Amino acid sequence: MLETFSNSSDIIAISVVIIGLAILGYLSIKTLITSNLFQKGINLYQAKDFENAEIVFRKVIAINSTNDMVRLLLGDILNQKGQVAEAKALFCEVIDSSPKNPDAYLRLANILMQQEQEVEAKANLVQAKELLQKQRQPERAKKVSLLLDKMTAKLQ
Template sequence: MLETLPTTNIFAILIVIAGIFLLGYFAWKTLITSNYFQKGINLYQQKDYSGAEAEFRKVISINSTNDVVRLFLGDVLYQQDKIAEATELFQEVIRRSPKNPEAYLRLANVLMQQNQPEAAKNNLQTAQALFQKRQPEKAKKVAQLLEKINAKSS
């Protein structure tokens, strides 16, 4: 029994070291991602859309599952008149996360600009229903927007 004790201790120490290494790695990755994201936001606010695009793409290359960054990237692409790419990104977020009302809202905006009011209304209705559960004030704003669209088409 005494012979297995040192082996057990070494094994436990290795597990702790591996855990510390993994925590350090993920902390570093989070810090780098956060820095790129913040730089992208700052560039977006300064209307440096190509710079913001580059930073948001860096974030996605590190963390490919971040839908918030995809939405911002879609906004940046839209501002650069890269409509097809922006549309694809918003649709991708909807496919990945069908309960994300922001994606439907942004897609509706693009569709309105492309003179596709029916498709835009469908996306706005979906956004409104999703906002209703968690953000009723936003749902009211979307409802007002829908009323304006319906009034124009009447």
């Protein structure tokens, strides 16, 4: 009877290891596929093949919905294509999921300026500037500050 218990324990232990390895293998393959697709999307984006880059970025999001950079790049593409509402929604999603991402605020501010929503745009620029300062990116923060100064002068 003691031998039966030992065999059962061995089977359980082996099963746990096999399941763990299967999960690890699945996640590794998913990561590799996502990484390859992401790189393909970047290459297409840099080559200004926005139609195909959009397709690839949407696939990446379907596999890994937490990739902020993909959402930002897809939003840029959609904004260029005139799909402003969808681009704006993507930038807002990034802000909601990663509120310390200054690039999302900058991109949203850009859309808001295009829509002549200066007050909202300015609020997003201020947030981006503060984040850039906290993240020790003084050059980028200075550029945003200059833009804010121009907006303030324009509004007066």
